Amino acid sequence: MGLSWEEEGNGGDAAAPQPQSLTSAPAAHLLRLPLVQVKALVKADPNVMLAGQEASFILARTVELFVETIAKDAYCCAQQGKRKTLQRRDVGNAIEAVDEFAFLEGTLD
Template sequence: MAGEEKTSTKSSLNQDENKADSDETSQSQGADQAPVCDKLIKLPLTRVKHIIKTDPDVTLASSEAVVTLAKAAELFIQALSKDAVSKTMTGKRKTIQRKDLDIVMDTRDCYAFLEGAIDT
């Protein structure tokens, strides 16, 4: 009987430890979820909202629209940057230059709408 009592005590202790571990895991996941949402968008939303409101046709922008446009802008910047990096690497350089962006905008049709927008 003493052996059975030790075994049941050990199993109940293991169950308690497993429960505590699962509670800590769920709490740490909950704590991690909040920063993940913050990391989804890197552009400042107030600045994006201000840019949206510079359009005279826009009177009101919902928070969902601001977040969506911010994410779209991030993806666009990322794609343009990747294309510019590939041109930089083709030129056997390590620094992206203005001419790399100009080449990408001139050669890729998807950036045709930027023609004349980035003149200095």
């Protein structure tokens, strides 16, 4: 993404990776979800009075990572069924199989 890790060594020894700063590209270009839509969803919540640019960005990135994770797990379920196309039941199977998705149980019914 926008962060890269370099290993810097002292005397030939590899030190812990050090994060570099974000590139000069605007933060919105690091996302696949439209930030405007994420902000609109945040504003639609009556419990949210104010949400900063950084909070909206972090929320959008979190959603992307969550969708990517559940999609990968659902794809594994599809592969077990000898298919390459995801189906609703694959997402349901992923939700049942992975403990981290327990909060989603019953949402696809």
